[in-house]
Amino acid sequence: MRHPTRAVKAGGLLIGGGFPISVQTMWKEPLRSDTLAAAAKGLRDLERAGCDLVRFAVPDLATAEFLGRLAAESPLPLAADIHFDHSLALRCLDFAVAKIRINPGNIGQEWKVKEVVARTRDRGACLRIGVNAASLPHDLENNHDVPVSMLKAAEREMELLARLDFHDVVFSLKSSDVQETVEANRLFAARYDYPLHIGVTEAGPLIPGIVKSTLGIGVLLKEGIGDTIRVSLSASSLEEVIVGQQILRAVQLRSAGVEIISCPRCGRSAFDVQSFVEQVSDFIQGIKKPLTIAVMGCVVNGPGEARKADIGITGAGKKAIIFKEGRPHRTVPFEDAAAAFREEVEKLL
Amino acid sequence: MRHPTRAVKAGGLLIGGGFPISVQTMWKEPLRSDTLAAAAKGLRDLERAGCDLVRFAVPDLATAEFLGRLAAESPLPLAADIHFDHSLALRCLDFAVAKIRINPGNIGQEWKVKEVVARTRDRGACLRIGVNAASLPHDLENNHDVPVSMLKAAEREMELLARLDFHDVVFSLKSSDVQETVEANRLFAARYDYPLHIGVTEAGPLIPGIVKSTLGIGVLLKEGIGDTIRVSLSASSLEEVIVGQQILRAVQLRSAGVEIISCPRCGRSAFDVQSFVEQVSDFIQGIKKPLTIAVMGCVVNGPGEARKADIGITGAGKKAIIFKEGRPHRTVPFEDAAAAFREEVEKLL
Numbered sequence: 001m002r003h004p005t006r007a008v009k010a011g012g013l014l015i016g017g018g019f020p021i022s023v024q025t026m027w028k029e030p031l032r033s034d035t036l037a038a039a040a041k042g043l044r045d046l047e048r049a050g051c052d053l054v055r056f057a058v059p060d061l062a063t064a065e066f067l068g069r070l071a072a073e074s075p076l077p078l079a080a081d082i083h084f085d086h087s088l089a090l091r092c093l094d095f096a097v098a099k100i101r102i103n104p105g106n107i108g109q110e111w112k113v114k115e116v117v118a119r120t121r122d123r124g125a126c127l128r129i130g131v132n133a134a135s136l137p138h139d140l141e142n143n144h145d146v147p148v149s150m151l152k153a154a155e156r157e158m159e160l161l162a163r164l165d166f167h168d169v170v171f172s173l174k175s176s177d178v179q180e181t182v183e184a185n186r187l188f189a190a191r192y193d194y195p196l197h198i199g200v201t202e203a204g205p206l207i208p209g210i211v212k213s214t215l216g217i218g219v220l221l222k223e224g225i226g227d228t229i230r231v232s233l234s235a236s237s238l239e240e241v242i243v244g245q246q247i248l249r250a251v252q253l254r255s256a257g258v259e260i261i262s263c264p265r266c267g268r269s270a271f272d273v274q275s276f277v278e279q280v281s282d283f284i285q286g287i288k289k290p291l292t293i294a295v296m297g298c299v300v301n302g303p304g305e306a307r308k309a310d311i312g313i314t315g316a317g318k319k320a321i322i323f324k325e326g327r328p329h330r331t332v333p334f335e336d337a338a339a340a341f342r343e344e345v346e347k348l349l
Numbered sequence: 350m351r352h353p354t355r356a357v358k359a360g361g362l363l364i365g366g367g368f369p370i371s372v373q374t375m376w377k378e379p380l381r382s383d384t385l386a387a388a389a390k391g392l393r394d395l396e397r398a399g400c401d402l403v404r405f406a407v408p409d410l411a412t413a414e415f416l417g418r419l420a421a422e423s424p425l426p427l428a429a430d431i432h433f434d435h436s437l438a439l440r441c442l443d444f445a446v447a448k449i450r451i452n453p454g455n456i457g458q459e460w461k462v463k464e465v466v467a468r469t470r471d472r473g474a475c476l477r478i479g480v481n482a483a484s485l486p487h488d489l490e491n492n493h494d495v496p497v498s499m500l501k502a503a504e505r506e507m508e509l510l511a512r513l514d515f516h517d518v519v520f521s522l523k524s525s526d527v528q529e530t531v532e533a534n535r536l537f538a539a540r541y542d543y544p545l546h547i548g549v550t551e552a553g554p555l556i557p558g559i560v561k562s563t564l565g566i567g568v569l570l571k572e573g574i575g576d577t578i579r580v581s582l583s584a585s586s587l588e589e590v591i592v593g594q595q596i597l598r599a600v601q602l603r604s605a606g607v608e609i610i611s612c613p614r615c616g617r618s619a620f621d622v623q624s625f626v627e628q629v630s631d632f633i634q635g636i637k638k639p640l641t642i643a644v645m646g647c648v649v650n651g652p653g654e655a656r657k658a659d660i661g662i663t664g665a666g667k668k669a670i671i672f673k674e675g676r677p678h679r680t681v682p683f684e685d686a687a688a689a690f691r692e693e694v695e696k697l698l
Binding site: 026027028029030031055056057058059063081083132133134135136141176178179201202203204205207208209210211212214215218219222232233234235239240242243246247249250251252259260261262263264265266267268269270273274277281294295296300301304305307308 | 375376377378379380404405406407408412430432481482483484485490525527528550551552553554556557558559560561563564567568571581582583584588589591592595596598599600601608609610611612613614615616617618619622623626630643644645649650653654656657
């Protein structure tokens with residue numbers, strides 16, 4: 001059962017309220033006049049990969065202007081990440097920026113927060129309050145129960161916004177420690193109905209980062225906690241989105257696109273599964289229809305997996321057998337396997 | 350609490366009985382006279398990466414002989430994967446092969462199973478019974494409750510071995526579906542005390558495969574289920590081992606080696622975290638001591654993460670600051686950052 005939350009609107013995207021769990025990422029390069037075209041193209045690529053929202057760091061006014069230009073033509077809603085200087089948030093809100101990530105606590109005086117909230121409300125945008133275990137308020141940072149401190153930090157920001165009767169807010173409570181992240185979000189979800197943006201922060205390079213993110217995000221999603229997810233990797237934004245989609249698929253919250261069952265290969269088989277998968281990978285990634293494909297090295301588990309898949313291919317001696325509807329359909333030499341397989345998948349689509 | 354299991358010996362490795370959870374992989378190339386040297390070197394590389402056992406497919410007698418030669422000089426225990434032909438298992442057991450993965454059900458007559466068990470017992474080796482959802486006995490394969498069918502298949506094999514009073518057996522119940530894998534292992538662990546080898550089979554190419562494996566294995570380990578793990582990827586054996594180690598680390602079952610907290614980078618920072626991590630990656634992978642390293646782009650969370658790490662580096666304007674014991678220790682230009690960082694880590698070791 002998904003934890004019930006209120007719905008918050010970020011441009012055309014609804015977060016919480018039972019709407020589909022969205023996948024977001026953050027743009028990794030500075031926005032300048034000479035990087036703007038690449039960013040615009042990057043947004044289109046991310047959107048095609050299944051990204052629902054992209055966040056940009058806005059460290060200065062020039063970036064706010066560039067972000068505004070980008071937002072005007074973006075195929076998906078954009079969020080601005082603001083620290084310290086509330087005037088940057090105000091400037092972003094002059095444009096079609098859908099969401100502001102800001103922590104009132106690091107903005108300073110209450111009148112500044114009031115200004116940001118008033119402008120956000122006027123523009124129909126929303127806020128994200130992002131609590132991070134590595135930048136807690138000073139009086140909370142030496143507490144040994146980190147998840148409780150994270151919750152308290154979130155509650156302070158929440159109280160300030162609630163006094164202004166502003167509730168179009170998404171919260172996040174992130175730590176680079178998986179267990180702290182999971183605990184903090186459980187504590188929050190048990191008490192409040194604001195939608196949660198979940199993720200393990202600074203999860204690291206590709207492989208350890210995928211492992212930590214999958215465990216933290218996957219465990220929470222399986223408990224029904226989380227309305228939007230962000231995988232934080234020291235890798236590309238596109239990889240973050242691909243991993244996010246795969247996490248949703250693994251917890252059975254998304255079924256569009258291709259599920260590949262492929263064997264790890266062993267010395268038993270002459271059919272090189274890995275290189276076959278690489279050959280058909282671009283073709284497969286373009287498929288939006290739900291489809292299960294089995295790519296298996298040999299007859300030990302090959303026919304069994306092929307039976308459960310929409311289409312399967314299995315090495316058998318020096319040939320490959322293509323299965324359809326669980327039955328052998330066509331036998332081809334290895335060198336023709338990729339072309340024949342593509343042909344048969346196309347017939348299915 | 351870890352689910353209590355009996356200990357089973359595979360060469361120098363103890364599986365179950367509260368011994369550390371081991372990481373295994375499978376060799377992906379056929380064993381032939383011209384591939385034997387590469388396999389021997391591969392075993393040494395896998396051992397250095399933290400692998401505890403390597404399994405080889407043994408489809409014919411020639412492979413059994415080569416495996417025997419490899420086992421005589423292997424730095425870690427080897428397992429033979431046998432299907433259909435029990436004489437291959439007998440031949441492997443003439444050598445220092447530590448473990449036989451075999452399913453009595455696909456070996457045929459009981460006298461053959463008896464022979465394998467007798468020889469395994471004589472040699473002080475052990476067996477693994479590997480149930481796979483894609484190759485269940487025919488009378489179980491159309492049952493809609495797949496985890497229950499997997500359990501029943503395991504129980505049949507178990508009963509046969511128990512009649513022979515043989516209990517040095519590790520079981521595995523794998524499916525390419527994460528949820529089926531988790532359920533089947535829960536059912537088994539609730540009833541039996543044989544050690545469990547866990548993994549999601551045929552999990553797919555690198556990224557989706559890591560996601561599915563982490564979720565399946567991670568959830569089970571967090572419940573105390575699992576004594577040895579194998580990550581099945583259509584990728585290299587080395588990557589399977591690295592992912593396995595990272596899963597153990599993420600569930601806090603292993604602390605040796607380096608934990609990297611590294612930020613995903615955003616447009617705020619000029620310090621390229623990803624390329625810095627790549628520059629120091631080989632150096633870092635060689636460290637066996639438990640060490641937490643924080644590599645952060647900017648001062649928003651940088652000093653906070655550096656405080657929690659043994660050593661940290663954070664971009665700050667056009668320079669990088671190295672932190673030790675939570676305090677700024679040294680400031681260097683970006684181009685000197687990797688060298689200076691390596692120097693400071695070496696001082697710590």
